[in-house]
Amino acid sequence: MIKPRTPPGVMELLPREQIAFQRMLDTIRRNYERFGFLPVETPVFELSEVLLTKSGGETERQVYFAQSTGALEKEGEGLPELALRFDLTVPLARYVAEHEHELAFPFRRYQIQRVYRGERAQRGRFREFYQCDIDVIGKDALSIRYDAEVLAVIHAVFSELGIGDFTVQLNNRKLMRGYFEGLGIADGEQQALVLREVDKLDKRGADYVRETLTGEGFGLSDEVVGKILDFVAVRSSGYEDALAKLDALGQGSDTLNQGITELREVLQLVHALGVPDSDWCLNFSIARGLDYYTGTVYETQLDGYPQIGSICSGGRYEDLASHYTKSKLPGVGISIGVTRLFWQLREAGLISGIEESSVQALVALMDESRMADSLDIARRLRAGGINTEVQMEPKKIGKQFQYASRAGIRFVVLCGDDEAARGVVAVKDLQREQQFEVRRDELASALKVELEQARALAGRR
Template sequence: MSTGKVTPISGFLEFLPAERLVEQHFLDVIRRTFELHGFASIETRAVEPVERLAGKGGDVDKEIYGITRLGRHADDATESELGLHFDLTVPFARYVVENAGKLAFPFKRYQIQKVWRGERPQEGRYREFTQCDIDVVDVGSLASHFEAELPLVIADAFAQLPIGPFVIQVNNRKIPQGFYEGIGLTDIAGTLRVVDKLDKVGAATVARLLEEAGATADQAQACLDLAAIKSTDLSFVDEVRALGVSNPTLDEGLAELAAVITAGMAHAPGVLVADLKIARGLDYYTGTVYETQLVGYESWGSFCSGGRYDALASDGRTTYPGVGISIGLSRLLGLLIGKGLVTASRSTPACVLVAVISEDSRPRSLAVATALRRNGIPCDVAPSAAKFGKQIRYAERRGIPYVWFPADEPTGDLSDPADAAPAQDSVKDIRSGEQTPADAETWRPPAGDLAVMIRRN
């Protein structure tokens, strides 16, 4: 087919093969970690009814993509209006209600899929991107220990990825809510929105904005004092107590956050931080909230966020509370790959290129490849019986570390060893140039060469 002139579409990221291998490594580690923690995979269809995506207010701020059949016939006029999902939470909530009778609760699921948002594309913001979500959902009520266990799954996954140091910042909506109530503020959501700007506009501006919204100077200062509290151990509890505010919701929040930090201290010391300025999402989350930053790349924002919903889903009669975290994989890779921070050692899964001596002997090369593959060694067979130098360059261009030379059929004067061609296969490490005799039935590459190596630069 003629493809003519081609230009990329802004906001729709595509990777070259070596970059895709980095992405696959991240996806594999994330999936394996989710599964080790007992989360079951689901995938939901890419589309939902627009009215479900838009929510109660018919809000299309989320920049929903609607879809329509271009070849639609008149008799399909009754089809409901559909749009592409913009996250994995809305479809998961729908899936839970739709399949409630067939699921075992508490239901722990992971979901790794693309989502679409018609936002203005910018660095790290795409119109098509991959999210990796875990959620635990239960019927009626949900045990709070899940709020402590979920960030440990993320800590396990991130610890295995070449992303450098990271912190998971944790807060609990009940802390600012109880605290604000305790100091006599009534507009909780409005106060949270202002405090959320702290990193961007600074303390003085936040204080001014709070006062403009009706807080006294003391109240504004108390909000700033609370937001300044941060600890990787339980010292945050005493620091909040020292502010002298008493409120039952605050107490509940402190106990829940202490449980999360305690679990973090046992499982992933230093990774979980109680950070009381975290306010994003506190308008829809009802308990614990999580944000995740790469140390040194804080300006990129959070790569992994989530929290607890008292009503993740509801069918009107039954309520399904849930807690979840979502890794923004495309954002993370957009940074790491885009900045050249993480690279793959080759552009193909093949660890070995099997050379071809002549087209007539291709079946012999294929037999070598079959033996290697049977032993789990990914390999490629040279596309043509070109000169060996050209075949080696085929491997070099792709970063394939080994070239396999099948034994030539003995030729020449066999009575003269100097004239007889080698009768045994050999394999060459083209990085070192070292060539050694080898048997395809038993040879194995060093473990570090079998899979593509993903490096942090």
């Protein structure tokens, strides 16, 4: 006998939780599709030499390799042939480069798949987790307008997920770079080092950061450091204020001016797209991956749970697939790490674990002789679009109700000899604690109406 257990670092759910998780995935996908993004799936493994081009970083040390028994026996010089994807961006780059001549540009794809990283085993760290990505890829050029649309997608997703108030925070790497240049910090690497210190503001406080930046290593003047700290503290509040915050930066280097122009256009279109002012803001401290993003950058925070950190991030990049093709493929995209998000929401008590089941009705078995009739009722319910389970084995009726209640099944349908003779069924609505009778041929549509009412109510919350 072998002890059944999962490897460390994976999130495996019981059915009730899996239903809640699946609803999150479905909501994300529905909104991605609503904005016209097309589905792509790539294989879980790529050829190692194709996947590991960027190489060298920490990511590569976390890569999983896959080998069949045959390959293991042969043993190897060098890396195994196959490696598991560690994100969805490198597979996207490979996909777009490989199918470049069969795709229409701008190419708008969504991809919802699991990725693999050999993280150190630790609570809340996953070796297997879902990423839900969208990207718009242009050929040679890509309009800044897509940067606004991507923000609208983030907004639509988190509005419908209904996990609380959130704020999409927006910045632009050119704006940031231009501002630093204006302060005499022109070197990209130097900027990165300064920003790393600035990132410690929350944890160490302003005094610590000021001391470090004016200290020996950096040697910046009090004035410059003051300006940096003022700059990264900027948050806008509403559309007009955001435009004013941009105006207040005045004129500067070409880079700064371009950043301001880009951000201003993005804000105007975000406005036109109907994203409410209260749900986004400028945040001049956001930098994201410094070696990758080149323009707009996004982070998203749950207002009530800032400690969770960004739940959806991304930005604009200059060239997606320079390792695979000579074509210039600029893009803008975001990623939702939904496994970690779900885990965090559960930890915060925001996933109740008493979600309504995906099963909507249980046809109870009153008596052995009524089995065939139960199946007929179930057939009608299913044909009418109601997810239905049938009690197949005799069991006390109280136990059947108990089961439905524990499982989160809303309706229990009863049909004894009396109901059958009258052509009706009795329905117990466990959610509203009501019982009613309905004609058998109207059962499915009656339940559908009830379910749609509940959905409409939930939507209004």
